Amino acid sequence: MYFFDTYALVELFLGNPRYRRYIGFPLTVCALNIGEFYIYLARTYGKATAGKELASSSFDVLELTKGAMVAAAEFKLEHAKKRLSWADCAGYVLARHLNLKFLTGDSQFKGLPGVEFITSQISGPLSP
Numbered sequence: 203m204y205f206f207d208t209y210a211l212v213e214l215f216l217g218n219p220r221y222r223r224y225i226g227f228p229l230t231v232c233a234l235n236i237g238e239f240y241i242y243l244a245r246t247y248g249k250a251t252a253g254k255e256l257a258s259s260s261f262d263v264l265e266l267t268k269g270a271m272v273a274a275a276e277f278k279l280e281h282a283k284k285r286l287s288w289a290d291c292a293g294y295v296l297a298r299h300l301n302l303k304f305l306t307g308d309s310q311f312k313g314l315p316g317v318e319f320i321t322s323q324i325s326g327p328l329s330p
Contacts, residue, residue: 204318205230205264205297207306208238208289213320215243215255220320224305230262232296234289264296273299284310 206214206229213221236256243252266274274291281291290308294316297304303318304311311317 203227203230203302204305205293205300205302206235207293207304207308207311208235208242208287209307210305210320211235211239212242213307215239218320228262229259230264230302232264232266232289232292234266234287234292236261236263238287238289264300266292266296270296270299281310286310 204210204224204227206224206227210221210224211229211231214224240252240256243255270292273295274288277295278286278288278291290310294304294311294314296302298316302316304314304316305318305320307320309319312319
């Protein structure tokens, strides 16, 4: 099973063939990933497309508890030089806690435990 980082959601949306094998897996995310994904879509394709894509997608949304947010904050502090988003940090710690592979194309996560890194077609970071 996988936790889909925002990069993975975008790559699936874009039809990156490297992500084809993940089609059909539950789109396990946290609410922060949905927000980042919406912002990417709205900025790139407009609010109408963003709304339609989110409405047609079925997400398995994991709860962000106080403990998960503290763990995400600790991870964010530990990796401050990487300037990771809250969604990245929360998603990574949730994935690790639940024994899910963290699926991403974000090079900041390459080589970290529990990460399945797939080359991205996006140029530059996703910044909300």
